[in-house]
Amino acid sequence: MRETKHELIKAGADLFLRRSYQGTGINDILGATRIPKGSFYHFFAGKEDFGLAVIDYQAEAVRARWAALLEDASLSPLRRIQTLFDRGAERLAASDFAGGCPLGTMAQEMSGLSERLRQAVNTALQTVEGQLAACVREGQESGDITKDVEAAAAAQLVWYAWQGGLIAAKAARSTVPLEDLKRIVTEYFLPDA
Amino acid sequence: MRETKHELIKAGADLFLRRSYQGTGINDILGATRIPKGSFYHFFAGKEDFGLAVIDYQAEAVRARWAALLEDASLSPLRRIQTLFDRGAERLAASDFAGGCPLGTMAQEMSGLSERLRQAVNTALQTVEGQLAACVREGQESGDITKDVEAAAAAQLVWYAWQGGLIAAKAARSTVPLEDLKRIVTEYFLPDA
DNA sequence: GACAAAATAGACAGACCGGTCTAGTTAGTG
DNA sequence: CACTAACTAGACCGGTCTGTCTATTTTGTC
Numbered sequence: 044m045r046e047t048k049h050e051l052i053k054a055g056a057d058l059f060l061r062r063s064y065q066g067t068g069i070n071d072i073l074g075a076t077r078i079p080k081g082s083f084y085h086f087f088a089g090k091e092d093f094g095l096a097v098i099d100y101q102a103e104a105v106r107a108r109w110a111a112l113l114e115d116a117s118l119s120p121l122r123r124i125q126t127l128f129d130r131g132a133e134r135l136a137a138s139d140f141a142g143g144c145p146l147g148t149m150a151q152e153m154s155g156l157s158e159r160l161r162q163a164v165n166t167a168l169q170t171v172e173g174q175l176a177a178c179v180r181e182g183q184e185s186g187d188i189t190k191d192v193e194a195a196a197a198a199q200l201v202w203y204a205w206q207g208g209l210i211a212a213k214a215a216r217s218t219v220p221l222e223d224l225k226r227i228v229t230e231y232f233l234p235d236a
Numbered sequence: 237m238r239e240t241k242h243e244l245i246k247a248g249a250d251l252f253l254r255r256s257y258q259g260t261g262i263n264d265i266l267g268a269t270r271i272p273k274g275s276f277y278h279f280f281a282g283k284e285d286f287g288l289a290v291i292d293y294q295a296e297a298v299r300a301r302w303a304a305l306l307e308d309a310s311l312s313p314l315r316r317i318q319t320l321f322d323r324g325a326e327r328l329a330a331s332d333f334a335g336g337c338p339l340g341t342m343a344q345e346m347s348g349l350s351e352r353l354r355q356a357v358n359t360a361l362q363t364v365e366g367q368l369a370a371c372v373r374e375g376q377e378s379g380d381i382t383k384d385v386e387a388a389a390a391a392q393l394v395w396y397a398w399q400g401g402l403i404a405a406k407a408a409r410s411t412v413p414l415e416d417l418k419r420i421v422t423e424y425f426l427p428d429a
Numbered sequence: 430g431a432c433a434a435a436a437t438a439g440a441c442a443g444a445c446c447g448g449t450c451t452a453g454t455t456a457g458t459g
Numbered sequence: 460c461a462c463t464a465a466c467t468a469g470a471c472c473g474g475t476c477t478g479t480c481t482a483t484t485t486t487g488t489c
Contacts, residue, residue, distance in 0.1 A: 047436080047437090061348065062348065063256075063258060063345060065256060065258045065259045066258045066349075068475075068476060068477080069476080069477065069478085070475080070476080070477090078437085079437060079438045079439060080437095080438080080439065080440095080478085080479095081436075081437055081438050081439070081480095082436065082437055082438080084477095084478070084479080085435080085436060085437080086436090089477075089478070090477065090478090140347065140348075141348050143344070147344075147400075147403055148344060150403050150404075150406065150407040151336070151340075151341060151344050151345075151403055151406070152256060152344075152345075154333070154406045154407050154409075155254065155255065155333075155334050155406075156259075161407060161409070164407050165407040165408050165409075168403075168404060168407055192420075192423065192424075196416070196419075196420045196423075197420075199413075199416060199417065199420060200393075200397050200417070200420045200421070200424070202400065203396070203397040203398075203399075203400030203401045203403075203404060203413075203417060204393050204396040204397040204400055205396075205400065206396075206399065206400030206403050206404075207340070207395065207396030207397055207398065207399030207400040208396045210340055210343050210344055210361075210396075210399055211343075211361060211396060211399075213343065213344065213347045213348075214343040214347050214354060214357050214358040214361055215358050216347070216354070216358075220392075220396075223389070223392060224392065224393070224396060226389075227385075227389045227390075227392060227393045228393070230385065230389070231385075231393070231424075240466080240467090261445075261446060261447080262446080262447060262448085263445080263446080263447090271467085272467060272468045272469060273448085273449095273467095273468080273469070274450095274466075274467050274468050274469070275466065275467055275468080277447095277448070277449080278465080278466060278467080279466090282447075282448070283447065283448090
């Protein structure tokens, strides 16, 4: 069944996020899904190939999740970004601070392992940064967000800070760093002074 | 010789940064230093214990490196922070984009592995954030940095963004993200508008 | 129902993992 | 010099890693 392949990728995404790529063995994935090894190597040429599939899956999942929030016309652009912080903090706490941003953790770990994996993650990172920039631009047009800074630059700063904030929150086992960051970013985005 | 212990820690710091904790085996460290296994287990109770020693070493190294820049009275506070970005980008490029911030990578990876390691990294992260905040405060007092934002909050934003920027630079195999970030942060810090 | 292709099943291989153990060497101290 | 503690040395252990291999079952198509 084609479903098997997808099951493996989903389990891989979950385990890679929680225990990292190098910390997760093929057998862990097989154990979690109760799929035999023969199937795994039928669908994937090896662990790296599998890793690439997981990255693609995560890239699309993150993109879709952010799109759902950042393009939600029922909220003002600034509110959308604030909601992003809330949801992210909730997700992190729900994973008992084991997760974080799938793309961030993968970027950190995989960039040095394989050129193919590095490129895939890099593209995904830039896509999300672009999504954020579009929302900032929309907020500037509607007067929701200050025009004092260039949208692309502001998005870059906030996107990077978000990644750093997730690391800090994970290290602190607390959502406080993300709540602080939300407040600081909100202030940063507010028009005037 | 006491030197042996220090050699192991230095090699561990280098390898953990480049290939991560989980990606580095005891034998890799022994091979790099040509120290036999008996010595390793004479000095350290196990890999986790060794990891803690490496974290302590890196924490102090980063603290000292940042202190040397951030407390350099021959430069204005803002210039010190800009220099920080330059030096960081140089270091990353020099490691062929394999490194990054020792504390950031350790935080990402070790938080989920061991409570002791997590706490050690978390403390180190907060120390550096505090160093940055002190420099921002000094800049505000001297009129070098805008007083529109609270020093601690600004330092938090910039510190997180720095961590995120390193991830982005690593994924992109380019210092451009860090150069962009330097410009954006400078603008953020400049008084008035 | 026949047949080929796709997928499942898991035993097995060789390398490597962290860690143990015993023996031998070096260094410090009276 | 004698004695002890610190350190070096590396063979070895059980377990786990990714990946291979052969055999079998399921599925799609005529």
